[in-house]
Amino acid sequence: MLSRRALDTDVPVMTQIRTLTAELTNPMSLAQGVVYWQPPQQALDKVKELVWDPAISSYGPDEGLPELRETLHKKLREENKLTKSVVMVTAGANQAFVNLVLTLCDHGDSVVMFQPYYFNAYTAFQMTGVTNIIVGPRHPQTLYPDADWLERTLSDSKPTPKVVTFVNPGNPSGTNVSEPLLKRISKICKDAGCWLIIDNTYEYFMYDGLKHCCVEGDHVVNIFSFSKTYGMMGWRLGYIAYSERLDGFAAELLKVQDNIPICASIISQRLAIHALEEGAGWVRERVKGLVKNREVVKEALEPLGKENVKGGEGAIYLWAKLPEEHGDDDFKVVRWLAHRHGVVVVPGCACGSPGHIRVSFGGLKEGEMRAAAERLRKGLEELVQRGMK
């Protein structure tokens, strides 16, 4: 007897992609949202020396090591202009999101996302019983969340949805919500009495002079991650920034935290402290190197038609529309590309937008990226000219 909440949750797309990849000989992946770099060398060297320290093997404070939290408060003030926010350190941004859903939402509440959405945010709602997920549109050209629709929906839906959430810059859209739109969405949520959760996992992954911004408020919760920025995917570290003025919020959040990880891994927190000594400049230097990757992958998507390729403003994603006849079988296209051309991407159906694919340009160095992109280009040319024969 398994729970309805587990049974009714979508199968994670990345586990399906991993199974698919295991079936292949010599696959190249443009699927998972990862970066190819490791954490800063000096930070790794320092934690190497720490493993014998008994404090590393013990529990720490639920909300995170004081030294790390202090450094993060300074970072939030100086870089993100979040001057009234306090931090809880989590085992990654995904755990941060689940903590927030458990703290803010009840079974039966409604919530709002925008299509295409980040699959793990969707399934976090599903598996906690928040099954009334209203999926709103984005502007067809820019893929920015449709604020007019949001305003109408929040005022028309009774009871008012509990949470509005999106990723900025976007996964899978690869687009960046600018400050004016961010402020407008924040005001719409505030006026409606609704929480706004923004996932800033890709805060430093910005291109072409665009700037990432955050908004702050008693109704806003920001999520951050060390995974992509400092190449710390396997160290599982992220954090939640919420208003210091919120009465009772921290205490409730702490209950959830204490029941799931108790605290984030101590050695990961120590690594983060040293990674932050290198700071944003270290990350931005690496992100600059992804520009070439983005161009290479964009070219590979050209057989689909330039007008059908979006994203690349921020994060590590391009988002492409497949030819009309593949509107419902994007996973079949993904399997065909994998088996016939040895290149793996993510199907849009996992993000609520069938007929699309998400392509990540962060996980390979330029040389390998060119090889993977070549496979993708060949595959898409064949798809467009002859179909999946």
Ligand SMILES: Cc1ncc(COP(=O)(O)O)c(C=O)c1O
């Ligand atoms: C938008 C977004 N949030 C969260 C995560 C997961 O981050 P973490 O490794 O910090 O849990 C990812 C990873 O792909 C992501 O793209």
